[in-house]
Amino acid sequence: MPEHPAGKQCLLAFDAGNTSVKAAALIRGRWQRLMRVPTKPAAGLVDRMAQAFPPAKARALRPGRCVVSSVCPAADDAVTAYWRSAGGREAEFFGRTLPVPMPTKVREPDNVGTDRLLIALAAKTLQGAPCIVVSAGTAITVDLVDANGALAGGAIAPGFHVAALALHEHTALLPLVELGKPQPFLGPDTEDAVRSGVYWSCAGGVLALVSRFRSLPGAAGAPLVCTGTDAPLLLPALPEGEACCEPDLIFRGMAAALGMPV
Numbered sequence: 001m002p003e004h005p006a007g008k009q010c011l012l013a014f015d016a017g018n019t020s021v022k023a024a025a026l027i028r029g030r031w032q033r034l035m036r037v038p039t040k041p042a043a044g045l046v047d048r049m050a051q052a053f054p055p056a057k058a059r060a061l062r063p064g065r066c067v068v069s070s071v072c073p074a075a076d077d078a079v080t081a082y083w084r085s086a087g088g089r090e091a092e093f094f095g096r097t098l099p100v101p102m103p104t105k106v107r108e109p110d111n112v113g114t115d116r117l118l119i120a121l122a123a124k125t126l127q128g129a130p131c132i133v134v135s136a137g138t139a140i141t142v143d144l145v146d147a148n149g150a151l152a153g154g155a156i157a158p159g160f161h162v163a164a165l166a167l168h169e170h171t172a173l174l175p176l177v178e179l180g181k182p183q184p185f186l187g188p189d190t191e192d193a194v195r196s197g198v199y200w201s202c203a204g205g206v207l208a209l210v211s212r213f214r215s216l217p218g219a220a221g222a223p224l225v226c227t228g229t230d231a232p233l234l235l236p237a238l239p240e241g242e243a244c245c246e247p248d249l250i251f252r253g254m255a256a257a258l259g260m261p262v
Contacts, residue, residue: 011258035049069094174190
């Protein structure tokens with residue numbers, strides 16, 4: 001269990017995504033991962049959370065508050081129930097009771113996921129503006145923070161595993177493949193051809209978007225920040241030294257949104 005200074009409270013945070021729910025605590029100025037469980041099925045989510053990280057252990061951390069970023073409404077009740085079982089009163093959700101102080105230039109700001117806003121805020125805080133932030137998970141998002149520090153917009157595409165699953169489910173004979181290290185361009189058989197196609201279409205799409213974003217006025221040379229479960233899978237496809245990887249970027253964005261050190 002993470003060490004915790006006596007007499008002090010920590011911040012407990014949840015990231016509720018479409019594939020998994022993750023929890024971390026800000027202790028002594030550092031984020032420590034506590035739990036990761038599958039989001040689905042929603043009916044048993046609170047039990048999976050309690051098994052992976054018993055509420056008694058959460059209480060022992062003496063969390064002063066609980067904050068949540070959620071893009072999966074079906075998970076919200078489970079996160080709230082877990083927090084209450086740990087002795088908390090009310091979870092605070094970004095985008096509802098908590099604002100994300102990230103300016104945007106998008107057409108419908110209220111429809112931007114809090115995850116995209118929080119990682120953009122963290123990337124800007126860490127790298128300055130302009131910058132480009134890539135999140136590789138269930139979906140791959142590539143967003144541009146412009147020279148004025150606003151989220152200018154971005155792109156959303158299927159992630160590696162969603163693309164592989166879609167190809168399998170919408171064809172009669174193509175197998176469902178698992179992706180690992182970067183695949184060779186030329187697949188010597190059907191399975192490797194699928195791996196190659198899925199991997200390099202996803203990675204190549206990211207590279208193309210980054211190049212186009214950097215061609216926009218004021219974005220030349222914008223640093224690239226990668227995060228998400230599949231960031232380690234994506235990084236080898238990027239030019240060496242081209243990007244930095246920040247596994248806890250969304251949690252660091254939560255800290256930034258609360259005015260805490262990132």
